[in-house]
Amino acid sequence: MADAVFVGMPKRLVGVNIDGREIEVVEGSTILDACRRLTIDTPTLCQLDNLTPVNVCRVCVVEVEGSRVLVPACSRKVEAGMKIRTDSERVRHSRRLVLELLASSVDMSLCSAQVQGWMSQYGAQPERFGAEAATVAQPVKVDNDLYVRDYSRCILCYKCVEACGVDAQNTFAIGVAGRGFDAHISTEFDTPLPDSACVYCGNCIGVCPTGALMFKSEHDMRAEGTWDEGLRGGVHARAARAGQHDRESHLAAGQQRHRGAPLREGAVWV
Ligand code: SF4
Numbered sequence: 001m002a003d004a005v006f007v008g009m010p011k012r013l014v015g016v017n018i019d020g021r022e023i024e025v026v027e028g029s030t031i032l033d034a035c036r037r038l039t040i041d042t043p044t045l046c047q048l049d050n051l052t053p054v055n056v057c058r059v060c061v062v063e064v065e066g067s068r069v070l071v072p073a074c075s076r077k078v079e080a081g082m083k084i085r086t087d088s089e090r091v092r093h094s095r096r097l098v099l100e101l102l103a104s105s106v107d108m109s110l111c112s113a114q115v116q117g118w119m120s121q122y123g124a125q126p127e128r129f130g131a132e133a134a135t136v137a138q139p140v141k142v143d144n145d146l147y148v149r150d151y152s153r154c155i156l157c158y159k160c161v162e163a164c165g166v167d168a169q170n171t172f173a174i175g176v177a178g179r180g181f182d183a184h185i186s187t188e189f190d191t192p193l194p195d196s197a198c199v200y201c202g203n204c205i206g207v208c209p210t211g212a213l214m215f216k217s218e219h220d221m222r223a224e225g226t227w228d229e230g231l232r233g234g235v236h237a238r239a240a241r242a243g244q245h246d247r248e249s250h251l252a253a254g255q256q257r258h259r260g261a262p263l264r265e266g267a268v269w270v
């Protein structure tokens with residue numbers, strides 16, 4: 001007889017009340033998980049199911065009875081008896097303001113239709129801050145044949161940093177540098193991408209929700225007017241394939257460059 005395999009302790013169910021509806025979810029679930037079970041549309045920008053929550057965008061906030069402040073649904077775990085409100089005036093106001101502040105300072109025009117939908121659903125009017133509102137507008141960084149970095153589109157969601165780091169690639173080629181409004185994604189010492197620890201895995205591009213990180217092939221096709229958003233999947237695959245050949249030669253060059261070097265030498269940064 002085969003040996004018994006321990007598959008973990010059974011998990012309790014936790015009962016919570018969301019917008020007046022009772023639901024039981026497995027302990028350890030987030031409020032966002034519970035909202036999704038009830039098909040309550042909850043905006044998220046920095047959350048991705050396979051990334052560790054970083055709680056930076058705060059667009060997912062909800063009201064929890066007894067809590068002084070709004071809490072991020074994407075990371076706050078459910079507790080038995082929690083009473084949660086996802087559509088109060090306070091929640092709507094906060095989500096609207098987050099979207100407005102982001103869209104007034106960042107070019108979010110390439111965000112998904114879902115994000116654009118949240119903008120209109122919450123009545124976000126980023127233009128109300130006026131034409132003089134500070135922005136992160138800056139020239140596009142094109143320093144290699146594969147990836148383009150357009151940080152005027154960056155909402156600092158940290159997804160690329162996490163995908164480059166412990167959540168996926170463990171390369172740590174990029175992170176957040178600076179503080180406050182000057183906070184920005186950067187390679188170590190702002191070195192050009194080909195000289196950084198980047199191995200061109202493409203994970204950062206895959207997770208970027210705003211088009212701040214993009215295959216150069218897609219960037220060029222958009223510039224030429226040959227990018228077809230309606231055929232995004234197919235065209236994206238072609239663009240990715242077009243980049244694949246270049247990627248392989250870059251990787252070979254990169255591996256040569258790093259061969260024999262101590263692991264990620266010089267790639268530790270703040
Ligand atoms: S570059 Fe993209 S993935 Fe990275 S922080 Fe900015 S918006 Fe997020």
Ligand code: FES
Nearest residue numbers: 046057058060074
């Ligand atoms: S999605 Fe919850 S804080 Fe960003």
